[in-house]
Amino acid sequence: MQVETSTIPIPPLTRPLGRHIGTGPGMSQAIAQAKEIGCTAAQIFPGNPKGWRHTPLPPERATAGRLGWAEAGVAPLTIHAPYLINLASPDDNLYANSTQGVRNSLSRGVELGAPFVTVHLGSHKGTGPEAGAARLIAATHAALEGMPDWLYLLLENNVGAGNSMGNTLDALGNLVRDAAHPHIGVCIDTAHLWGAGYDLTTAEGVDRAVSEIDRAIGLQHVRVLHINDSPMGLDSHRDQHTYLGQGNIGYEGLAAVLTHPGLAGIPAILETPDGGPEEELIRLRTAALLSAGDAEGARAYQEAALPTGSDESGTVPGDDTDGSDSGTAALP
Ligand SMILES: [Zn+2]
Numbered sequence: 142m143q144v145e146t147s148t149i150p151i152p153p154l155t156r157p158l159g160r161h162i163g164t165g166p167g168m169s170q171a172i173a174q175a176k177e178i179g180c181t182a183a184q185i186f187p188g189n190p191k192g193w194r195h196t197p198l199p200p201e202r203a204t205a206g207r208l209g210w211a212e213a214g215v216a217p218l219t220i221h222a223p224y225l226i227n228l229a230s231p232d233d234n235l236y237a238n239s240t241q242g243v244r245n246s247l248s249r250g251v252e253l254g255a256p257f258v259t260v261h262l263g264s265h266k267g268t269g270p271e272a273g274a275a276r277l278i279a280a281t282h283a284a285l286e287g288m289p290d291w292l293y294l295l296l297e298n299n300v301g302a303g304n305s306m307g308n309t310l311d312a313l314g315n316l317v318r319d320a321a322h323p324h325i326g327v328c329i330d331t332a333h334l335w336g337a338g339y340d341l342t343t344a345e346g347v348d349r350a351v352s353e354i355d356r357a358i359g360l361q362h363v364r365v366l367h368i369n370d371s372p373m374g375l376d377s378h379r380d381q382h383t384y385l386g387q388g389n390i391g392y393e394g395l396a397a398v399l400t401h402p403g404l405a406g407i408p409a410i411l412e413t414p415d416g417g418p419e420e421e422l423i424r425l426r427t428a429a430l431l432s433a434g435d436a437e438g439a440r441a442y443q444e445a446a447l448p449t450g451s452d453e454s455g456t457v458p459g460d461d462t463d464g465s466d467s468g469t470a471a472l473p
């Protein structure tokens with residue numbers, strides 16, 4: 142079906158907005174893709190999200206990458222640390238690998254000029270939140286040692302499953318407070334808030350959730366948003382991501398998140414299935430309409446441009462079901 146959508150005006154962006162981009166085919170391809178679909182922010186993995194191996198970029202490739210992202214208009218570039226990381230692990234080997242994994246991710250940030258590195262909080266594996274917190278906080282300090290002062294390590298909220306660390310906003314806030322490091326902040330993921338029981342379907346619900354984030358953590362610590370819809374139930378403690386507007390949060394709720402004054406200007410990253418450049422251009426324009434507060438316009442635009450129907454591929458596993466994770470690895 143061919144629908145004329147090019148006449149729908151897309152509002153100017155109110156914040157840096159973009160998506161997770163796979164770097165499997167190479168950094169220059171990733172940069173080209175981000176530019177083609179209109180990203181003004183983006184997220185990449187520092188390497189294989191399911192492996193420990195890390196190779197520093199040769200200086201000339203780091204410079205080319207840094208310039209490439211900047212010239213594509215992506216600011217900020219953000220990095221998502223690998224899923225294997227568990228900074229609260231009682232296993233000394235995994236703990237050491239995890240600490241080094243975060244340090245490697247931060248180093249990739251330095252190489253590429255990416256100021257934000259997001260990490261999952263992992264699981265205490267039954268040793269209890271206090272023991273987990275002590276290890277997690279020591280690891281974050283070790284990983285940040287000697288890093289430049291424009292670089293931030295962001296702890297991501299999760300759906301609150303099992304033994305996961307930071308399983309409530311209060312627990313996440315306590316970690317940030319106890320870490321007491323000027324370069325530790327948080328990344329808030331809307332699908333994870335939903336899975337943890339924060340109803341984001343209405344402006345009132347969103348306002349309550351933002352008030353809770355402010356009370357428990359402090360909005361000044363929120364440096365990146367992951368803007369995802371969820372096909373799972375409210376408070377299900379399950380983590381799946383789907384296209385904006387087409388999950389249980391919906392257009393009105395996501396527009397309320399993106400226009401909430403407490404979250405103004407914070408870069409927003411989509412971690413939804415990557416349908417390729419033509420589709421992702423439309424997904425990002427839908428997000429731009431939401432970010433301008435036009436929920437109805439976003440719905441009309443997306444439904445006309447990408448009619449839903451027999452396509453079953455609309456969800457990806459989210460990224461932290463359990464603290465042990467295999468996640469948005471479904472993304473390229
Ligand atoms: Zn996320």
Ligand SMILES: [Zn+2]
Nearest residue numbers: 221261297460
């Ligand atoms: Zn994540």
